[in-house]
Amino acid sequence: MKILIARLNHETNTYSPVATPLESFSPRYGAQGYRAAKGTRTAAGAFIDLAEAVGAEIVVPVIAGANPSGRVAADAYTHLTDTIVAAAAGCDAVMLDLHGAMVAENSDDGEGELLQRLRQVLPDAPIAVALDLHGNITQPLIDHADIAVSFKTYPHIDMYETGEHAGRLLLEMIAGRVRPVMAWRRPPLVTHTLRSRTDEGAMQRAVALAKEAEKGGMLAVSILAGFGLADIPAPCISVIVVGDGDRRKADEVAERIAAQIWEEREGFTYRPDPLPTSIAMAAAAANATAEHRPVLLLDHGDNCMSGGTCDDMAVLHEALAQGLDGIAVGPVCDPEAVAQLIAAGVGASVTLNVGDKVAAPQLSVYPESKPLSGKVTAISDGEYVISGPTYTGQRIRMGRTVLLDTGAAKVIVTETPQEHWDLGIFTHIGVDPHAARFLILKSRMYCRPVFVPIAKSVIECDSEGVTSSRYEMFPFRNVSRPVYPLDKDTAWSASAG
Structure with a gap:
């Protein structure tokens, strides 16, 4: 048996x-x-x-993944998908590690179009897809994949398990032990990323229903929160059910879970406090007890892992304006400042502009950089090296x-945007995060497994960067309307599909 395995991951803001x-x-x-993927905790x-394990011949055309950012360059998308499709001829099965929210300059449906092309080459070969929890699902993906399974955790710590689930079902399908059929519902609901965490609230309850349905006989049930910062027709939440031969039962499960999600749609929305209020809350939290543990200020409006520039300085400047001290912040992405600081050398006293240098023309945001001394x-x-989960x-x-x-x-300035996967982002350069009164992290979620355990409080701060939770900032031109919460009077029925 010859199996094509590829990874192509990008969440597009x-x-x-x-x-x-x-x-x-x-x-x-x-x-x-092959070597890049072998032994990793990925799908x-x-x-x-x-x-x-089954002795298959493995074809790995490409393993590729990029941090969330703007639309994928047309030549990059064409090259990467061409590479995968060109390797498909003669394969007996396909296992794809995809994100689900890729948008390119030449495609609004990066994954759907790839699957459509693969199906043209392999009309009868089974195709299994592992997806991120934030995938934006489209009809072509449902039409051309036999099996689709997404993460059930956010922060995502079950990437390997999701791949194992999807791949195992594919092998059981080949062996004739299961007959996968897929059902899908996509309520017109654009969720906020901060309401897709799976340890609380409406998302936790939806994932619990998915797990219950799997125990009840469904082969796989996935809740995909979608990624709302993509101006495409439907950057919406989805339910995908993989049943065993009985499409009607799979459809009933998808309808039931989607109906609950729609009933709880307000639980998938997030309304941030004004930034000055958040900073005042952080100061109060720091002074509430004598316990010396840092207060986390999560700058989710400039989150690297949603396409942020890591260049927005609003949270730090507001914190300084309100008199906070004992701050550790970073990384601030500013290659120009890095070069100037290195030229000055260790021990030098400097005054220079840091951050706020990257414009966001689509949002009419043209920041003014301010000096730090x-x-x-x-x-x-x-x-x-990451030691976290x-x-x-x-x-x-x-x-x-x-x-x-x-x-x-203490401001850490880097040449690239970075997520807070680990305390090492501070300790590698001699900063002890435990000793700070305040830690400003440009992160929504991935920092939490590592940083929350050392913190006395967590304050979410919206700097109104390109990953802000304030959807009113974003000129949605391609989204099909009405859609909640952009249109409060949106009506929908799960039974209508």
């Missing part, structure tokens, strides 16, 4: 000014791709383990990194 060329994906081809890693206290290569063991390369100490704040 169509409002992000961060470019997504081919090099952003760090593509690995053939044997290099592709699980696919390889499953295929090897301080001492250059450390310079590093910006590398550390997500991407454990992966080496992170942030580019050249500098620590600027202003007295009130």
